[in-house]
Amino acid sequence: MKVLKESQGGQQAAVTAEDLALINLLSRKELKEEDVYVFSLRLCDNEVDRDQERFAPQTLEELSRLFVGKSGIFDHQWSARGQAARIYKTEVIFQPERTTKAGDGYCWLKGWAYMARTEGSKDLIAEIEAGIKKEVSVGCAVEQSVCSICGADLRKGQCGHKKGEYYDGKLCYASLEGASDAYEFSFVAVPAQPEAGVVKGAGSARTLKDLVRKNPGLAGELEQLEREAEAGRQYRKELKEETVRLGLLAGLGMERELLLGMTEKLSLAELTALKEAWGAKAARRYPICPQLEYGEKSGQPDSRDGAFLI
């Protein structure tokens, strides 16, 4: 079962000799302290989230091993320039003084990531430092979604317990257990949106834009679609205007507003057909002098078709 969670990240961290050694285990070329930028991020925790799911502390431990060496990608703009960060160290942080909704001591998985300091990454580092790149989306695979009430696998839906409901005062939630893999994380710019909601993968994205936010790699496709949609809207607008203009010329006896309203709900094919029909009618009325078009609006009301109009 694939799980995708959001969290927060982007706190600058100091580079110690120990860090540098860990980084160099992963890096292709030997990096010096001044070559790397290091920051920490909150990958996931054991709090029950909006989906009434939580990672069991044991799962966080498992994930801590799986996340080392995993890359993080930035939004499209940055990914296109080949910017990536890599997790080189993780640690489960226990904060027993804080209690989760499930009544356990709070713990979370902290990751440290590095990226090469280059001319190209300067602006990105500035954004991380300014706290603009805050939201982290992490993906992993877990084997079980355990019912907190009876211990059955909730995905099988056999125990009848519903996530989010209380049974004898106990909250039913899914405990995500048995981490088997961790995937790339993505770093998304979320200006001024503190503690953004926990949203999971494509399944829960409400709009294409949400989807792209979780999957920055799709941004190019969305941009292309948006350009095409814009071109389509422009074409439709022009077609509508031309149809209305011909409708006026055709002497249908209807005001511009009414004609506009009529074209509003038509498909492109219907609009095209209407444009042709009204164009033919207009051409019959003004076979020779197209200039008359301009005089028509203020011109004489047409009586020929008037009889057929309600």
Ligand SMILES: [Zn+2]
């Ligand atoms: Zn159950």
